[in-house]
Amino acid sequence: MESKRRNMDDRAGQFLSRIAASRVLPSLPQVLLKLLEACRNEETTIKEIAQIINSDSALCGRILGIVNSPFYRRAEKIVRVDDALFQLGRDAVRSIAVSASIHHVFSRVNGQSPFNMKLYWHHALLCAVLARRLSEKTAFKAPELSFLSGILHDVGRVVLWVHFPEEYGKVLADAGNRSELLLEGEARMGITHAEVGAWLLRRWGLDAFTIDAARYHHEPLERIHGAFPLIKIVYAANLLADMPDSDLSRSKVVRELFGLGFTDITDMLSAAREEVRELAESLGIQVAPVELPQQPREGKDGEQGDVLAGEVRDVALLQTALQGLMDAVDRDAIHKAAREGFEILFGTPAVLLFVHDRDRELLVLRDTGGSRLPPGQELTIPMGRNESLPVQALTRRAVLGSRDLRDRGALTIMDEMLVHLLGGEEILCLPLVTQKETVGVFVIGADRAAVQSLAAETRLLTLYGDQVAVALRLDQMRRAQARLYQAGRLAASSALARKVAHEVNNPLSIIKNYLKILGMKLGPDNAAQDELRIVNEEIDRVAIIIRQLTDLTSEKERVRQAVDINGLIRDLAAIIEKSFSAASRIRFHLDLDPALPGLVTDRNGMKQILINLLKNAIEAMKQGGSLFVRTKFLVSKDLEEMAGKAGGKAEQHMEITIRDDGPGIPEAIRQRLFEPYVTTKGEGHSGLGLSVVHSIVRDLGGTIQCESAEGRGTSFVMRFPLNGSVKKA
Incomplete structure (x- = not known):
């Protein structure tokens, strides 16, 4: 017996060593899309982002795993996603969302596999909601920790599927909907999803209660009676989450553990299901009732996967186009790189870049894209009370095209001039905005078909525009800081000039007197008088310059x-x-x-x-x-x-x-x-x-x-x- 147990432990150790270099666990494309959208929108609150992350065990675990890592050196563990987001910041969450999206697109988890991601997501979220509600109804008043433990209790199933798709796929196919057959199959593999989940949560740095809730959620009932309250709560929530309306026998276990009445349990289950249904609906996720066979549902899921793949494609394309922006060392280089990046992304060379001059309230053309302008001319568009398309796009912060306005007869002369300057049939205006500050506008010229095609790429246009806006704004801030530094140096130079001005003026006065005497000696008709006049004027000008140098910073x-x-x-x-x-x-x-x-x-x-x-x-x-x-x-x-x-x-x-x-x-x-x-x-x-x-x-x-x-x-x-x-x- 001891030998058999030792062999099982060795096999479990082999599984865990293979999992140690763990890849990112998959999430539903609907959740990832919603998270990416929320991270891009500056109006979205941390609480709203946390609500999306809380619905997905993989994202939830990854966020908490990062914030509880040794890097942050926290004395207390964070168990609330809201708190974790405040620690990490929006940019870090956006990076995590992009990374998870890329892994999803290139992973082997799909709708045709024996592992149904949607049903897993639904079960984990329902278990989390039930755990929170059970915590509120019992003496264990820790709803956030209960929710977290519920959302993560089955994470070991995803780990086994991602790392051992063939072996675990066979176990899933043989088990169907029966949890006892699933556990038997996992035991034959050499490790259960409860053991894997506990191991992973420990690696993520979560607390011992959450780890044990995952470890013991399939233990025999008699062992659970003497367990800590959180383990009982997750155990009961897991049973209720899989309980069909036609078979309410599992409610007896909940009554036995917590002394709740039958009506309390059924009401709680109904309310939890409604809460999950509403959240799933807001994310665009459709989940079949638990009574139906666990058949993969394509269609909508496939469409969402395609949309997510498009997001990942956009990110990959942006990396190439943004390289020039990252290498740019000054304003002109940024302007040039921004336009060239646009051409790389969209194949449209006819692009003008206007920058918002806040001091003069003008849009100023900074990069012509090769368009011919009169020599010495600055092409500007006033911002105030101007109906031109670039101003409207920047004011409304929306991508606008000339076609709609042309159809309504609303194009201004400036708009028509821009169309002529770019040599196309239509123009499209992309606003550049960052942190609620208007930075500039891209004006793109092309034929009608090309502009229509560009308008369909609004997401990628906006992503690129956001990055260009950040680069331009950072350069503006750098230049403003440099001006402040230079003003300080000029003020110091003025102070020094005041000290020496008096000493310099004395010899100048002596030289002027000698020149006057020399002119009198030479006589008025001497040819050198013109040259003496020029020298005298230059001395006067030197005196003026010295007076000006005493305050270099004044007008x-x-x-x-x-x-x-x-x-x-x-x-x-x-x-x-x-x-x-x-x-x-x-x-x-x-x-x-x-x-x-x-x-x-x-x-x-x-x-x-x-x-x-x-x-x-x-x-x-x-x-x-x-x-x-x-x-x-x-x-x-x-x-x-x-x-x-x-x-x-x-x-x-x-x-x-x-x-x-x-x-x-x-x-x-x-x-x-x-x-x-x-x-x-x-x-x-x-x-x-x-x-x-x-x-x-x-x-x-x-x-x-x-x-x-x-x-x-x-x-x-x-x-x-x-x-x-x-x-x-």
Whole structure:
């Protein structure tokens, strides 16, 4: 006898060692779909998510197993799923749901197997509800622990089926609906589902009472009489859960264990069945009554499995498309990766990315997807009181297409322009929203059939849009943090500048006095008087810059006057060429448009821009080279056409280009070129020059772009409106 028992123990040990590397246990696709949907919806509460998880033993066990693991180092074990979710957080639960879904799709558990997942789910949930109600009716007042023990009591059956489908499948087929035959078959295998369940619950770190409730729920009644209350409750709930209405003999056991009346038991059973029915209905699960044969039901289950497989496919596709977003290091790279990811997922290259500018309440085009726009133009869509499709999509947070609005005659001119710009027949707008904050909009252009096909992929569109929104929002937060840091550094620089301003102004005053004396000695007709005038003006400008440096963070009042830009460039070129180019072998080339009209602007601000850019170009060409300065009067045909569509007049622009044939700017620096403290010159340089240039250009109402490639020189192109006003900084 002892030898036989030892052999049985050895066989059980072999089973458990094979189970030790346990795979994720399967759940019903309906439950997984509901959980995925709940996790995606930011309005769903933790309590609602917990209710879904509580209905499924595999999910319930996995959540509690994770939160009770040594990683969390908890002194007390958590037995409520609600408490576990607060510990883990929504993102962790979403990851668990996705993982379980993937395992379900690729597992061998299906509707045609001897193991019926739906009936198992129904029995476990009914047992849990009955256990909770029994706890409330008896002296053992622990309804949550009773529910947990009830939902997990039969988990060993799933483990045996997942790991030993052939052997356990034969046991199930031979046993039918009779539990005594099932236990005999399991004993012949070498281990029972009660033993496996207790072993697994111990590995999950659950409490001893829950483990023993699973271990003893098939013990003889005489052994149960002396057991702890929780073991009695789960034992009785398991009996009642399988009791058909035509055979109420099992109620005698419940009366014997707890002293409840027959009516109390039948009422409790009816109420528990109704509770489970309502929950099953909310999840879209249909379960046959216990009297019917346990035949697999396809149809609806197969459809739900297909839907879940679609969810898993979407997750797999997203991983590929999101790689570019994860690798992106700055805003432009994120914009480019977002559009390219969209093309990878949906095969649609005609995509525009608009980002929500909260300061100006505009949607600003950030990535054109190759669509041709007029030079120097920023395509924006006002958010306030705007009926255009992108604004509606973002405001309503819904995927919207132009076809419905076109049929109702509700397309705006902006919508039609976007259709033309993208070169398709229709547009589809995908809002980008994260944590209730609007981030931007994708505008997709395609023919009608392609847009209709895209509209059918709403789930995948939304999933991708959510990920892009998160990436964009994180970048916005990073940039805001960087601006705060830079503001602190600028404030510190201002404090230092105030300390040295007085000392610097003294020698400047002395130099100005000497220049005045020198001019008097030379006489008014001397040819050097013009050069002395330029030097004197530069000293005055240095004094102004020093005053401004005492508070780098304050706004500046720009003094507007008519400025001859060509004349200003000639004056600066003359003094810079004599100061720098002879020693550094720099050759100046001026190409100044004689038709260029005067510009009403801040002369000192414009002078500071030009000197900074010219000086940077000369310092970049350490071995000598050519420096090209060009001005051009622009009346763009593209601008006229765009303005004609809007019924307005095209603006005239002045373009100033400063180009060198130096070594170029590295890509990593070029991405952050106009940020403070970014420099290519090494130690001894503040890195403020180009940041100041960018700030002044913007203050004067212009735009500046940099084109550079390592080994092929650098070009700065500035454009200023000639018929626009100079704005205050």
